[in-house]
Amino acid sequence: MKMRLLSMVLAVVFLFTGCFNYRDINRVMFDLAVLIDIDENDNVVLYTETFKPFKGTAQGAEQGVRLINKIEGKTIFEAIRNLSLASGYKHNYTQNKALIFSERAARKGLKPVLDFIDRDQEFLIRPFVFVYLGDLQDLFKLQPKDEEYLGIYVDTLINTIGDASRAVIVNVNEFLNSRYLKSNTQVIPALRIKRDSLMDKIELDGGAVIQHDKMTDYIPRQQTQSYNFLRDRVKRGTLEVTNPDSPQGYITLEILGSKTKTKIKYDGKKIILIKIINVKTSLAESQYMFNMCEENISKLERSAEENIKKYTSQLFDEYSLKEIDIFEIGEELHRYYPKFNIDNPITITQLEVKAYVNIEGSSNKTDFY
Known part of the structure; x- marks a missing residue:
């Protein structure tokens, strides 16, 4: 037993000599x-x-x-x-x-x-x-x-x-x-x-x-939010929509979370790229007076959803004309239809955006001034 212990001590002394x-x-x-x-x-x-x-x-x-x-x-x-x-x-x-x-x-x-x-x-x-x-x-x-x-x-x-x-x-x-x-x-x-x-x-x-x-x-920076929505890269941020009570001002919605799901359909001639965007927000700021009733909250949600659809579609159409696939449509197509091999699928792709914005209560206030 002593000889075994001595052997271990000698091994440590001679083998572990410092940093290599x-x-x-x-x-x-x-x-x-x-x-x-x-x-x-x-x-x-x-x-x-x-x-x-x-x-x-x-x-x-x-x-x-x-x-x-x-x-x-x-x-x-x-x-x-x-x-x-x-x-x-x-x-x-x-x-x-x-x-x-x-x-x-x-x-x-x-x-x-x-x-x-x-x-x-x-x-x-x-x-x-x-x-x-x-x-x-x-x-x-x-x-x-x-x-x-x-x-x-x-x-x-x-x-x-x-x-x-x-x-x-x-x-x-x-x-x-x-x-x-x-x-x-x-x-x-x-x-x-x-x-x-x-x-x-x-x-x-x-x-x-x-x-x-x-x-x-x-x-440009003005379009990167639309790109991030389509690529499921939005976690935090803001959305600006028109104030329904004071059209000369804006309401700022703070993005608390976002998730984009992707589906794709191909009939042999045309690709349908479906983006389902779910965004959870809270009301962060109001320019001018705003009544936080259910009707106005619903208007804000619909307005934010329309803005997301509008600007994501504009960005997609722009790069579809340029024939540059920045949205990885080829990868998505390969996952759903691995037997098909299309050189530049964005040229035959149609985008369909489904946006859903939910506004959570931001405070005990019922009005913003």
């Missing part, structure tokens, strides 16, 4: 944002926002400095290796918060860079992915007052708005997986700098339509 491949944190640079552009000669231009830690003089506290790197290469892999040649420390991408493509790179085509992002083990699939509408260098010139680091800022921006109905939210994992859908079409969030007399700010502004790894269109 240990690297001092002061010898590593953590990249918090990776930005990819493609220049006129089709070379990859890589920007990284880096946090470089160092030991401070006050009580041995760890501190850090923000560094911006720019490097070019014929491929993204070469650019990353060239970046290492110009740095005294190893770059580490495990803390990356955002993957941002320039609009120029997205419109030229992202296929040359996506294989490395999908294949490399150090690139994470959790970060959010964006297309920036403008010159990437402007993002670094703009310094947000509430956050020093761009990567952390856009990550916090997404997490703060949560499930806002007018925001498109996609991470790298979702983006890469959607490339294998039949339509190979994705909508990813777009970033833009909002120029303001008080303070310029980075904001989410609609969605970039990526078809076959190339940006082919842009959905």
Whole structure:
């Protein structure tokens, strides 16, 4: 028994000797944002926002400095290796918060860079992915007052708005997986700098339509709620409807929850795409006087339902004419009718929207003034 115990102690002493491949944190640079552009000669231009830690003089506290790197290469892999040649420390991408493509790179085509992002083990699939509408260098010139680091800022921006109905939210994992859908079409969030007399700010502004790894269109922010309703991506948000007692004003309904069910029918010639949208709301705000009687509540519900039907149908008709399947009709058709293979099913698809809005009691008030 003693010999067995002694053997176990010796095994622990000699086998568990410490961390494997240990690297001092002061010898590593953590990249918090990776930005990819493609220049006129089709070379990859890589920007990284880096946090470089160092030991401070006050009580041995760890501190850090923000560094911006720019490097070019014929491929993204070469650019990353060239970046290492110009740095005294190893770059580490495990803390990356955002993957941002320039609009120029997205419109030229992202296929040359996506294989490395999908294949490399150090690139994470959790970060959010964006297309920036403008010159990437402007993002670094703009310094947000509430956050020093761009990567952390856009990550916090997404997490703060949560499930806002007018925001498109996609991470790298979702983006890469959607490339294998039949339509190979994705909508990813777009970033833009909002120029303001008080303070310029980075904001989410609609969605970039990526078809076959190339940006082919842009959905403005005013239409992204309709897109999210059709894709069952609305959890929270607002609906604005006309005040039945004061037509010059609006009533704001807060979305407490939403669920979109999809059904599809195909008769060999035409596809009927049925979207059943159930929305639970509460009355959040009223412009001018509003009497909260059952009749007015019913009017608000019907008005909100008609708005959902109207704007979702307008968005669908627009992309049906453009023959761009941003609604994954091909995938739905394959689930219901796996024997049929239609190249671009949106061209023969008719949308049928059934919207149901329920307003719950928001307070003990019976009138709003």
